[in-house]
Amino acid sequence: MLSPTYLTYLAPEILLTVWAMILLLLEAFLSLSAREITRLALAGILVTAIETLFFGTDTTLFWGSLCKWDGAAKFFHLFFLAVAALAIWMADEVQEPVTHGGGEFVVLPLFTTTGLMLLASANDFMLLFVALELVTISLYILVAYRRRSLVALEAGVKYLILGGLSSAFLVMGVAYIFGITGTTRFDAIFPLFIYGMPTAVGFGLLLVLIGVGFKIAMVPFHIWAPDVYEGAPNSITAFLSVGSKAGGIIILLRIVLGVFGAGPGCDIWVPVLYVGAILSLLLGNLAAIPQRNLKRLMGYSSVGHTGFILVAVIGAAASLPGGARASIAELANGQTTVMVYLVTYLLATFTIFIVLAVLERRLPGLEIHHLAGLSQRSPLLAAAFALSLVSLAGVPPLSGFIAKALVILVAWNRHLYPLLIVTIFAAVAALYYYLGPIKAMYWSEPLDETPIKVNRTTSAVLIGLIVLLIVTGFYAQSISVLVGGATLAQATPDPVHLVSK
């Protein structure tokens, strides 16, 4: 184990940034091919991940208290590195190669990942904003990378304008909070609002929640999601729907639990997220039903999954408006559920987008009926697609079932009955639209009989992801090992004892 003091000079963020800059220069001066850059980028990610493993889960503040290292920070660092590795590998190996500037398409996700990792350990609103801008600005470029395609341009412009709007909300909110407290540090703000909170701070928190709501595609701030998902290259859509969403979730956790985790704060954010969760669950899952384009369907499904994750976030609240107080175990349980959900979501989503990327090389703008008879043309692709859809729908014994069951348990334990009913209803509605593509693949005659060849690496990765989906479903303990101790460091003083006074 490395001592946490090394974080100052050797934080994973530093390693990855330096490596990304070296790669930029190598690409410019030695004109390496996109494939070579990809290999080097993946090597860099591997080294960073190994280094991250060596840091324990002890809580430390570093970089002049701008950042905080704890179990959640470590978990999310590894999570984002895994997302980046899969997305970068996909960009080179699976999907149609980009026509120009292939090197940048590989290096930019490294900067996005650095931003996401900074978000994971942010302890200051200033750093949070800068990291969020690093993430979104690099994603603006990546989303509109196929700039000759009109769909990609539309996606890029939509993402740019709504991303700018959401940042404006966030900054305005931070300004209100700073105006009252005179500090932007999370752990310095927390003790100020244990027994009461001025209205202006509540208003600031509301604006911050709107800003974060855009990032995680929470209804009613989800409008961009389906269009952007449709227009972005497949690897970037997967990156957006897993990485960017997880980034939004971790800052949401850091803000609602770390800054406004005490009673008066909970009275503001719990109702907001409650409404957001219900709307996301209903709209995301119901609007997905009429979708024919597969990437739009995934866009709405991703909105629905935001709803499920928000239920777990509410379950981690120290106090609920009904006056129910949480025990420490319940607080940790809510947080762990969020992380388990994200892991299973990562496995299933990336499997789906790898399959879509293989298929879209032949036929861009894939719709459900194009999948007809896929099981005869390529049994592996059909099986991978079907299993991950079933996992997202939450059918046992796949890992998605464990995640959904945990969410429902959290809602049950915290007596969130209206939310529980909506969650179960949404899970059933989701089953319906996830079965559509499966029906097309297995019970429809193929329009075109030519078999689809999948190269060896892609098959190996797909099989690996399928195995993980099944193993984590059967042995739920395997995920708990991963997320064990991965909770946010308790803001001092302990909120549970304070709200019960």
Next chain:
Amino acid sequence: MPQDYVPVFLQVLAGIFFAVSTLAVSVLIGKRGRDSVAKDTAYECGKDPIGDVHTRFSVKFYLVAMLFILFDIEVVFMYTWAVVYRDMVHHSLAIFYSMFTFIGILFVGYLYALKKKAFDWTHTPGSSSPNRS
């Protein structure tokens, strides 16, 4: 203190009043004329317009503008840095090295832009001979 926010509230009211009143006044007292072809043409001091209204700029102008903003912001950071430098440098050399890393990162960006021919105005991709006119 809620009363401290009265100015904010007044500002919001003024904003709403301005937006609504200008629209309302133009609807109420504006004259509804008939449309004609002449009315829809661009205004060219009374003459008939020649050519397209929208002139196209070379994308290089935007590139230069972007790079200018990028390297100009750097100076803004250096002013604030210079103000506190003398006080801070007595405590530790961290302030010295942090500006080094900042300039270093920007320098990598500069090298990259240079190598990718972002400053090269005379060569247009697709034509082999430099076009200097």
